[in-house]
Amino acid sequence: MTYETIEITRDDHVATIALDRAENFNTFSTALSRELIEALESVDGDDEVRAVVVEGNGGVLSAGIDLNEHDDFETHREYFDWVEEMERPFRVLTDMRTPVIVGVEGHAAANGLGLVAAADLAVAASDAQMGMTAVNVGLFCTGPGVPLTRTVTEKQALELLLTGELIGAETAKDWGLVNRVVDPDDVHEESMALAESIASKSPVAVQKGKEAFYEAADLEFDKASDVANEAFATICRTEDAAEGIEAFLEDREPEYTGR
Numbered sequence: 001m002t003y004e005t006i007e008i009t010r011d012d013h014v015a016t017i018a019l020d021r022a023e024n025f026n027t028f029s030t031a032l033s034r035e036l037i038e039a040l041e042s043v044d045g046d047d048e049v050r051a052v053v054v055e056g057n058g059g060v061l062s063a064g065i066d067l068n069e070h071d072d073f074e075t076h077r078e079y080f081d082w083v084e085e086m087e088r089p090f091r092v093l094t095d096m097r098t099p100v101i102v103g104v105e106g107h108a109a110a111n112g113l114g115l116v117a118a119a120d121l122a123v124a125a126s127d128a129q130m131g132m133t134a135v136n137v138g139l140f141c142t143g144p145g146v147p148l149t150r151t152v153t154e155k156q157a158l159e160l161l162l163t164g165e166l167i168g169a170e171t172a173k174d175w176g177l178v179n180r181v182v183d184p185d186d187v188h189e190e191s192m193a194l195a196e197s198i199a200s201k202s203p204v205a206v207q208k209g210k211e212a213f214y215e216a217a218d219l220e221f222d223k224a225s226d227v228a229n230e231a232f233a234t235i236c237r238t239e240d241a242a243e244g245i246e247a248f249l250e251d252r253e254p255e256y257t258g259r
Contacts, residue, residue: 005032006039007057013050013199014192015043022058027066028086028111036089044096047258050203051195054115055103055188064110064133086111087143090118094147094214097207099198103191105184109133109166114144116177117151120210123191124169125184130177131166150217152176202240203258209235 007018017039019026026032043049056062065086073079093100093115102116104124113130116122124130132141132148141148141161149157152175160167169181182190198206212231216224235241239259247254 001038001042003035003039005029006035008039008043010049011192012196013048013203014053014195015046015049015051016053016055016192017043019054019056019062022056022060024066025060025063025107026056026058026112027063029066030069030082030085032066033086033089037092040089040092040096040100044092044098047203049098050199050201050206050258052098052100053103053188053191053195054100054119055191056105056112058106060106060112061102061104061108061128062110062112062115063107064112067137083143087114087146090114090144090147093118093120097211099195099206099210101191101194103187104128104130104169104178105187107166110141111144113160113177114141114147116172117144118147121194122178123180123182123187123194124172124178125187126169126181127184128169128172129166130169130172131164132160133164133166135162136164202238202244202254202256204238204240204256205235205244 005019005021007020009016017036019032021027021029021032043052069082073082099120101121101123102119104116104122105128108116108128108130110133113132116130132144134141145157145161148160156175169178172178173181180190208231212227216227219227240256243256244254
């Protein structure tokens with residue numbers, strides 16, 4: 001497909017989706033949100049894609065929602081429909097079977113930080129700044145606050161949401177928002193390294209494992225254990241499991257097929 005606000009590239013089993021509104025700091029317009037959703041769903045449906053990297057062109061991930069669209073609406077329903085579309089990428093990131101790594105350069109604000117919180121893994125430049133900034137313009141980051149509260153503590157989330165202040169990459173790492181902090185020139189390379197590491201594993205094990213992880217996350221212990229055990233039993237019966245175990249015992253690299 002041809003997109004106007006994003007770019008997609010493929011490197012073996014890794015797909016990279018780049019937000020491409022650099023002149024607008026990769027803010028979420030209606031068009032960008034729709035195209036991002038389409039792109040994520042497209043690569044998730046591609047059996048050859050085993051990991052996805054999401055990043056922003058122009059040295060910034062995203063500065064949030066494009067406020068120029070705010071005056072396009074009047075009624076409660078219009079604003080509800082608008083914001084629901086802006087926030088749907090967070091649901092897609094969690095629901096998709098393929099692991100996603102977000103690379104953070106420059107700023108990740110509001111919906112930009114929502115992407116970071118909703119992704120499975122994140123790599124940040126050492127000079128990156130992150131925050132839930134909507135409160136600074138009379139709004140509130142209710143949508144991106146949902147994945148945020150599942151990633152950091154309640155008080156950390158509320159500090160970001162209520163103050164609108166930015167935090168640095170090291171603080172974000174300490175809070176569990178990002179996995180790794182690297183030199184600004186190395187964000188893409190480090191994100192790709194994580195993606196390639198995941199892509200080298202059994203895709204069926206990774207996909208079913210990710211699904212079970214998120215399904216179990218909000219369940220009480222016994223129910224979460226049932227979900228986890230069901231997933232493990234399913235994975236045990238795959239061809240990839242047989243190949244992986246055989247390769248381990250024979251001291252060779254496995255050749256996974258995703259079956």
